[in-house]
């Protein structure tokens with residue numbers, strides 16, 4: 465079987481399994497195996513092209529005002545697809561979409577843009593602690609240090 469066909473079938477299997485009512489452990493086990501196989505088949509170049517085009521998509525919408533950009537559904541969806549669901553500041557796994565924020569590393573109030581390079585995936589708490597601080601100021605802030613030291617349950 466050629467790789468493209470295998471890839472297509474695995475993707476279908478992934479979606480199919482995602483919709484099955486199974487106990488969560490067997491589901492996770494099957495999904496892990498499918499993901500592993502897909503990882504083996506996907507060439508790094510495929511992946512890079514895919515990410516590059518997603519970054520381009522985000523950057524093409526970056527001239528919107530900050531609030532409109534952050535709530536743009538396409539921007540949010542694409543951003544999560546690239547970044548996953550781990551807060552880049554505290555390392556927590558963010559489970560609820562509501563708790564996921566697109567943070568401007570250099571705050572927009574200080575001239576930071578909506579371009580991908582200036583964006584980080586942050587949990588709501590880190591986002592609210594950071595506000596318009598620089599990264600250095602964030603890392604020194606006592607509130608942030610305390611939050612990082614709290615147990616890292618899924619948030």
Ligand SMILES: [Zn+2]
Pocket residue numbers: 551552553554555556586587588589590591
């Ligand atoms: Zn966080």
